[in-house]
Amino acid sequence: MLLGPNRYGKAETRVVRITRDGDLHGIKDCNVGVALSGDMAAAHLAGDNAAVLPTDSQKNTVFAFARKYGIAEIEEFALLLARHFVDSRPSVHRARVAVEEYFWDRIPGEDGTAGTGHSFVRSGRETRTCVVHYDGPSRRVTVVSGLTGLTVLNSTGSEFHGFAEDEFTTLAPTRDRVLATEVRAAWRHRAEHDGYAASYARARRALLAAFAGTHSLSLQQTLYAMGCRVLEECGEICEIRLSMPNKHHFTVDLAPFGLDNPQEVFFAADRPYGLIEGAVLAEDAPDAGFAWE
Template identity: 70%
Template sequence: MGIVLGPNRYGKAEVRVVRVTRDGGIHRIKDLNVGIALSGDMDEVHLSGDNAAVLTTDAQKNTVFAFAKKHGVGEIEEFALLLARHFVDSQPTIHHARVEIEEYGWDRVPVEDGPPGERHSFVRSGAETRTCLVHSDGTGGEESVVSGLTDLVVLNSTGSEFHGFIKDEYTTLAETDDRILATAVTARWRHRGLDADWATSYRQARKSLLDAFAGTHSLSLQQTLYAMGRRVLTEDPEVCEVRLVMPNRHHFAVDLSPFGLDNPNEVFFAADRPYGLIEGTVLDDEAPGSNSAWK
C-alpha cells in the first residue's frame, strides 16, 4: 500500500476585526469575522517539517488588521478579494487562497441630546449575519465569489399547509391546511463574475428571499425554498446558483380543551428541537458549474 499526502490547506480562523471610520463626529462601523485558508507548495511542511514555504498564520492575522487600516473596509466581497489576491500574489509558494467573511451589522442609535453632529452610538442590527466566500488563484487567475446570509428568521402566521404525505405505521402527524411556517434561513448565492455591485446585489437578494417567503402560499417548506431561490435568480441575472438551508421551526397548536377553552390556531407551543431540516439548490442550468466555489 502506498501512502501519500492528499489535498491540504492551512490558515487563520475567526480573525475578529472592527474598523471605525471617523468623519468628524459621525462614525461608521464595519464588524467582521475573517477566515483564511491557503494552499500551494506545502508538501515538505507535512512530510519533513520544513517550514520554508509557510506564511505564518500570525502574519495572515496581521495582514487583515493592516489592510483594514490601509485600504479601509467597504463591501466584504471586495475586502475578501483584496486579501485573497494579496496572499497569492505576494508569496510564490502559495497558489490558492480561500477567504470567508461574516459581517455583523450595526445601526446608529438616534441621539436627541449631545453636541450636534456627533453620531457614535450603535446597536446591533437584526439577527442575520451577512457572509461571503472568495476563492482566488491570484490576480488574473481563476476566482469565484459566493455571497450570502445566515439566521434570517422569518415566520408566516398563516398561508401554509401540509398534507398528502406518506403515512406508515409510525406516522402520527396530522394533516393541516392552516399552520405557522417559520424558519431561520441560511442562503448563499454564486455570482457569474466579479464585477457585481456587491451592496446592491446583497440588498436585492435579501429582498427577493423575503418577498418570495411572504408571497408564496406554501404547501411544503420545500416548495417555499424553491420559490425563494428562483426569485433570487429571476431578480438578479448576475447570480447563477442559490443554495438554501432552512430548518422547519415547528409551532404546534396547544390543546386547551382540558381547560374548557377553544384554540382556533391562536396559541402555539414553539418547539426548538427536534426539527425538520430542508436543504436545496436552485440554479441556472446553463451556468458554468463550479462546485469548488462553495468549499
C-alpha cells in the same frame, strides 16, 4: 446540615400568541421562566410533594393565560402570572417570572405597503456572509455571498398534507399551519463586480418577497420558490443554495382547562426540527469547478 435558599419552576416556556384581525395578524413571541419559593422544605428534606405545584402545571398556566388574557405588555403578563402563583397557592410565598420578547416586523409588499398582513421577519439584522475562492494557476475567482439567521414566519397560508405514511406516522395532515424558518442562504456570482452591497439587498428582498408571496404546500416548495425569485431578479447570480429548518409551532391543547384555541396560542419548539436544503441553478450557470460551500 441546614437547607439553604431554594426555588423551583419551569424554565423557557416558548409561547407564541397570534391575534387575528381579519387578514391583519399580530404576533407576541415570548420565552417565559417561572421560579417559585416558599414553604418547600418538606419536598427537599422528606420527599413530600404536597406543597409542590408541578412545573408542567406552571407551563400550562402560561399557555392558558396567553389565551384568556392575551399578551399586551410583557411586564403586565409577568405580573399576572406572578400574582396568580402566589395568591392561589398558600405554600408559595414568592414568584419570579422572567419574560423575553422577540420582535417581528411585517414583510413589506413590493410597493412598500404592509404586504400580506400575515408574513413577518424577526427584528434585528441577520448576519451577512461571504466566501471567496481564488485559484492562483488559473487566476480564477469565485465569490459566494449569503446570509444566516434571517428568521421569517407566515401565520397562515401554509399547508402540509398528502405525505407518505408508515406504521410510525402520527402527524396529522393540515390545511392551515404556522410556517417559520431561519434562512441560511449562499449565492454564487457569475463574475467579480463592484456592486455586492446592492446585489445583497436585491437578493434579500427577493427571498422575503417569495416567502411572503408563496402559498406553501411544503417548505420544499417555498425553498424552491425563494431560490427561483433570487435568480429571476438578480442576473448577476447563477446559483443559490438554501438551508431552512422547519421552526415548528404546535397548537396548544387548552381543552383540559375549559378553553378553546382557534389557532392563537402556540408552543414554539426548538428541537427536533425538519431541515430542508436545496440548490437552485440558472440553466446557463457555469461550473464552479469545486465545492464552494
